[in-house]
Amino acid sequence: MFKNNYLRFFSLAVMACAAGAVAAQSWVPTKNVELVVPNPPGGSNDKTARTIERILVTSKALPVSLTVVNKSGGGGNIAYTYVHQHAADPHVLVVSGPPILTNHITGSGKLHYSDFTPIASLFDDYTVYAVTPGGPINNGKELAARLRKDPKSVATGFSPLLGSHNHIAAGLLMKAIGGNARDMKVIAFKGSAEAIPALMGGHIDLVTTAAGNVAGHVASGKLRVVATSAKARLPGALANVPTWKEQGIDVVFGAWRAVLAPKGITPQQIAYWENLLRKATEAPEWKDDLDKNMWSNVFLGSAQFAKELDKDYADMKGVLVDIGLAK
Numbered sequence: 001m002f003k004n005n006y007l008r009f010f011s012l013a014v015m016a017c018a019a020g021a022v023a024a025q026s027w028v029p030t031k032n033v034e035l036v037v038p039n040p041p042g043g044s045n046d047k048t049a050r051t052i053e054r055i056l057v058t059s060k061a062l063p064v065s066l067t068v069v070n071k072s073g074g075g076g077n078i079a080y081t082y083v084h085q086h087a088a089d090p091h092v093l094v095v096s097g098p099p100i101l102t103n104h105i106t107g108s109g110k111l112h113y114s115d116f117t118p119i120a121s122l123f124d125d126y127t128v129y130a131v132t133p134g135g136p137i138n139n140g141k142e143l144a145a146r147l148r149k150d151p152k153s154v155a156t157g158f159s160p161l162l163g164s165h166n167h168i169a170a171g172l173l174m175k176a177i178g179g180n181a182r183d184m185k186v187i188a189f190k191g192s193a194e195a196i197p198a199l200m201g202g203h204i205d206l207v208t209t210a211a212g213n214v215a216g217h218v219a220s221g222k223l224r225v226v227a228t229s230a231k232a233r234l235p236g237a238l239a240n241v242p243t244w245k246e247q248g249i250d251v252v253f254g255a256w257r258a259v260l261a262p263k264g265i266t267p268q269q270i271a272y273w274e275n276l277l278r279k280a281t282e283a284p285e286w287k288d289d290l291d292k293n294m295w296s297n298v299f300l301g302s303a304q305f306a307k308e309l310d311k312d313y314a315d316m317k318g319v320l321v322d323i324g325l326a327k
Contacts (some may be wrong), residue, residue, distance in 0.1 A: 013241035027268045029091055033066045035259075036094040038079030039160060040072045042193035044125055044210040044293070045095045048257045051289045052095075055280045072190055075099055075161030077109040084115055088264035092121065093273070096260050098165035098316065101309070105317045106325045116260040117272045121300040121308065122281060123290060124255040126230040127169040128238065130207045130214045132199060133224045139248040140227035143206070144177045151183040157195040157204040161188040163325040165255040166208045168316060171230055171323045172315070173244070176251050182324040189257075199223070211238060212293030219294050229253040234294045254296065256312075258305060274302050 037049045049068045056062050064215060071079040075200070076099040087091040103109030131137045137154075147154055151174065158166030167188070171181035187204055189195040192213040199207045199280040200222060207214070211234050217223040227244045228234055229251050234241065244251040259277060261270070280286060281299050290297050300308060320326035 027090075027266065027272055029062060029272075031091055032064055033062065034092045034309070035066060035068050036079050036083055036092065037068060038072065038076035038094065038096065038099070039070070040191040040193050041070055042213075043159070043191045044212060044255075045097060046070065046213065047120075047289070047293060048122065049095045051286060052259075052280055054275070055285050056276070057281045058285075060285070061279070061281075075103055075108055075164065075188075077103060077111070080109065080111050080116075083109055083239070083262055086262045089262055090265045090269040090273070092262055094260050097125075097255050097260050097310065098168075099160060100260070100321065101313045101316055102163045102165060102168070103161075103322050108161060108163060113260075113313065115263055117263055117265050117270060118302050118305045118309060119259040119261055119270060120277045120302060121258040121298070121305040122277065122310045123255045124254040124256050124296040124298050125210045125212070126228055126234065126294070126296065127208050128211045128214060128225045128228045128234075128241070129135065129169075130199065130218075130223050130225050131205065132195075132202065133221060135205070137205065137226060138165070140225070140242065140244065143226050144173070144247075144249060147174060147184070148177055148179055151179055152185040154206050154218045155185050155187060155197055156206045156208065157187045157189055158208045159189045159191045159195050162186065162223040163323070164188070165253075165316075167323070167325075168319050169208045169251075169253050170206075171319060172229075172251050172253055173249070175322060176244070176249050181322060182201070187221075190308055196223075210293070212295065215292075215294060227251075230296075235291065236294065238294065241318060242317060256308075257295070270302050 035049050037046045039045045083094045104112050137143045156170050174181040192209045195207050198204050215237045225241045
């Protein structure tokens with residue numbers, strides 16, 4: 001009952017806030033809003049979009065409909081190109097992660113992050129290193145030892161493509177143990193929904209992915225996580241999994257999830273979406289999903305997020321130069 005009352009209160013608050021924003025900004029969506037996901041259903045970006053959709057629809061915060069559109073392929077480039085083609089249209093948004101940076105750094109995509117309008121960064125998503133139970137790798141130290149001895153003996157899968165943040169996570173581990181990331185055997189998948197079954201089927205030995213993508217499989221005993229790149233232990237099914245730092249290996253790395261809009265939208269339109277997303281992340285359902293998916297609650301508005309993008313681009317380029325995927 002309390003939660004239902006809280007939800008009704010939240011819905012009224014969001015609607016009141018949105019109404020106030022409309023009056024002050026003289027802009028409100030006038031047609032269906034597309035929330036584009038650059039991956040197949042099931043991964044972190046898709047989960048983020050579905051949660052946003054559910055909260056905004058339930059709270060009736062939008063005066064129009066909202067549709068989640070999955071446009072996977074090309075490591076996200078298909079989705080980013082689609083959004084870029086809708087210049088100045090505030091009715092088309094995209095859920096994004098670091099691939100918007102890494103695609104340009106590696107040359108796999110032509111679009112730069114400055115070709116879009118940053119709306120908000122919603123949370124941080126730490127990487128985990130998953131294997132199959134009963135296999136030759138039982139813990140982080142065994143994985144590190146095997147990679148030192150013969151990097152190509154560990155077929156490592158990730159998504160969405162070479163040079164992505166999950167590839168960076170694998171490369172950072174290799175660098176931290178004194179190896180050369182270029183020596184690893186890596187396989188890129190379109191999404192975690194493809195990489196994880198490949199691991200379960202014995203086609204690869206390791207998957208680097210978001211914690212929430214494997215937590216359920218760990219709980220059911222189908223997968224084992226040997227380490228996380230988080231600053232501290234994650235909750236739930238991964239509560240007993242040590243971080244790399246705990247195992248004496250200096251790897252801390254995560255990926256933000258954010259919403260971008262096409263280039264050329266107005267300050268009023270930016271403010272509308274930033275305000276609405278900020279309110280959505282204050283909903284009980286959002287906090288429930290943060291816990292369920294093991295996401296770290298960090299909200300950055302448009303201006304601050306833009307500064308972080310500049311820094312992250314430079315940092316990730318340095319790592320990808322080491323991996324051999326950038327110059």
